[in-house]
Amino acid sequence: DTEVTQTPKHLVMGMTNKKSLKCEQHMGHRAMYWYKQKAKKPPELMFVYSYEKLSINESVPSRFSPECPNSSLLNLHLHALQPEDSALYLCASSQGWTNEKLFFGSGTQLSVL
Amino acid sequence: GDSVTQMEGPVTLSEEAFLTINCTYTATGYPSLFWYVQYPGEGLQLLLKATKADDKGSNKGFEATYRKETTSFHLEKGSVQVSDSAVYFCALRGYQKVTFGIGTKLQVIP
Numbered sequence: 001d002t003e004v005t006q007t008p009k010h011l012v013m014g015m016t017n018k019k020s021l022k023c024e025q026h027m028g029h030r031a032m033y034w035y036k037q038k039a040k041k042p043p044e045l046m047f048v049y050s051y052e053k054l055s056i057n058e059s060v061p062s063r064f065s066p067e068c069p070n071s072s073l074l075n076l077h078l079h080a081l082q083p084e085d086s087a088l089y090l091c092a093s094s095q096g097w098t099n100e101k102l103f104f105g106s107g108t109q110l111s112v113l
Numbered sequence: 114g115d116s117v118t119q120m121e122g123p124v125t126l127s128e129e130a131f132l133t134i135n136c137t138y139t140a141t142g143y144p145s146l147f148w149y150v151q152y153p154g155e156g157l158q159l160l161l162k163a164t165k166a167d168d169k170g171s172n173k174g175f176e177a178t179y180r181k182e183t184t185s186f187h188l189e190k191g192s193v194q195v196s197d198s199a200v201y202f203c204a205l206r207g208y209q210k211v212t213f214g215i216g217t218k219l220q221v222i223p
Contacts, residue, residue: 043202
């Protein structure tokens with residue numbers, strides 16, 4: 001199994017809603033990542049988890065709250081988002097932290113109304 | 114900090130034409146370099162990689178050589194197909210972080 005699975009594929013939410021994005025991998029990877037990608041732009045790193053602990057937070061607003069319940073799962077909890085947060089949210093994983101490639105999920109397309 | 118400069122597209126080519134997408138980088142140390150491809154509505158997939166100077170990465174007819182002296186990692190393909198139409202990202206891997214270029218959209222017409 002060389003897949004990173006993200007759910008849901010599409011999400012529409014209002015600015016007062018609370019929702020969660022989920023990401024799962026069963027490759028035994030110890031590093032997991034959240035990226036945000038706006039249309040026609042490259043992915044921007046949001047968070048990095050290393051051995052289930054948050055190791056990098058790229059100054060992301062607190063309305064985005066990551067969680068890593070175990071080595072296979074990564075969640076992104078969303079609360080009080082703004083319309084400008086609408087984007088494709090990509091989860092990725094890698095075996096290590098230097099030369100290894102990233103495995104990406106297909107992403108969650110989020111629209112905030 | 115690390116950065117990747119990539120030619121902006123879109124690039125439009127006829128089928129069987131030669132492709133070059135330029136990529137240069139700025140980094141401390143000796144990063145690994147990657148090309149990722151993204152098809153519409155999907156996540157990124159690794160196309161090829163190189164981990165040290167003079168390495169050549171290759172996959173599906175695409176090639177790129179890690180040139181430390183010119184800090185470049187240009188993507189080439191001798192004969193593109195319609196199915197190669199996608200967005201191509203050059204990327205640099207430091208410790209824990211991957212820095213992406215802006216992405217180049219390639220459109221191949223029959």
